[in-house]
Amino acid sequence: QVQLQESGPGLVKPSGTLSLSCAVSDGSIRTTNWWSWVRQPPGGGLEWIGQISHGGDTDYSPSLKSRVSISIDQSKNQFSLKLNSVTAADTAVYFCARNSGRSIGYWGQGTLVTVSS
Amino acid sequence: QSALTQPASVSGSPGQSITISCTGTSSDVGGYNYVSWYQQHPGKAPKVIIYDVNNRPSGVSNRFSGSKSGNTASLAISGLQAEDEADYYCSSYTSSNTYVFGTGTKVTVL
Numbered sequence: 312q313v314q315l316q317e318s319g320p321g322l323v324k325p326s327g328t329l330s331l332s333c334a335v336s337d338g339s340i341r342t343t344n345w346w347s348w349v350r351q352p353p354g355g356g357l358e359w360i361g362q363i364s365h366g367g368d369t370d371y372s373p374s375l376k377s378r379v380s381i382s383i384d385q386s387k388n389q390f391s392l393k394l395n396s397v398t399a400a401d402t403a404v405y406f407c408a409r410n411s412g413r414s415i416g417y418w419g420q421g422t423l424v425t426v427s428s
Numbered sequence: 429q430s431a432l433t434q435p436a437s438v439s440g441s442p443g444q445s446i447t448i449s450c451t452g453t454s455s456d457v458g459g460y461n462y463v464s465w466y467q468q469h470p471g472k473a474p475k476v477i478i479y480d481v482n483n484r485p486s487g488v489s490n491r492f493s494g495s496k497s498g499n500t501a502s503l504a505i506s507g508l509q510a511e512d513e514a515d516y517y518c519s520s521y522t523s524s525n526t527y528v529f530g531t532g533t534k535v536t537v538l
Contacts (some may be wrong), residue, residue, distance in 0.1 A: 332511065346526075349474075356532040357466070357474065357517050370525050373429055406473060413462035413521045414479035420471055 313337050315407050315419035323401075324424050329394040333407030333419060341365060341385045345410040348381060348392045350403040351421070362410065363390055379426075397426045432457065432518055432530035440508045450501040451516035456528055457516040458499035459480045462521035465494055465503045469514045478503060505535070513537045 319331035333346070340346070348360040361371035363381045371379050375394070383390040394401060402425050409417040440446040450457065450465075457463055459486040461481045465475035476485055478494035481501065491506045501520070505512055518530035 349529075357468075357519075357529040359519070359527040359529055362527075372526060373524065411476070411485075412479065413460075413527075414464035414476050414519070415466075415474070416476055416479075416485070418473035418475070 313339055313409055313417050315409065315417060317405060317407050317419045317422040319422065319424070321423060321425060323397055323424060325373045325398055325426055326339055326428075327395075327397055328425070329392070329397050329401060329424055331392045331404075331405055331407070331422065331424070332389050335390070335409070337386045339390070339409065340383065340388050340390065346381075346383065346390045347408045347410055347415055349406045349408060349415070349418075350401075351406070352400075352403040355403075360392065360394075360405075389414070401425050429456070429522055429524065429526065429528050432520060432528055434516075434518060434530040434533045436506070436531070437534045437536065439538055440505075441538045442508055443505060444508050444512065445504060445506040446508060446535065447505075448503045448518075448535070449517055450503070450520075450530045452499050452501075452520055452528070454499060455494065455524075456520040456522040458502050460521050463494065463496055463501040464519045465492075466517045466519065467512075467514050468517065474517065508537055510537050 314336035347362040404421040465478035468474040482494040
């Protein structure tokens, strides 16, 4: 089954840009699938950030829409997240995932990103 | 969009049954049969246990079941076991082609 692995800096300065990538283990990134990012602050609940289709169509959480961008690179078997103008409130474990229909069927292990100077 | 409302905690003794509610609006839970439930153990990624209101993925115990009435979805766990102690989150597709999670429920097995 597909495996997903997040990568990127674990520490980002306030007002900077958080950038993460998600490596997809199989070729499913080129087929009919949607790919999501979800985050979870320490001790908090899950928050859906957004999704991208294999063709590059995107949808974003209304609360983050002005600061977030998700892209896909089929040649590299990966998709990416950028969140700009970060504050301490953006400190969280960030999960990449593959949708299964209207649910999230496969999750990465998650990566902690801390926003601090 | 606001997070779906779940009770903060639910507890039960081994062998008992418990139910977790998930309340949204007509723009999410009430408007679509696309409610999912996720189980998350500490330090682990969430795992889908129910999708499309009442469907279980392959390999998920039939002790887990889902239902929906109006703007409220529910997850029932029967024959409660120690391994069921975890956090549970509901999620729903919304009218904006986005998703929203619930506030989360901590299940404690007494």
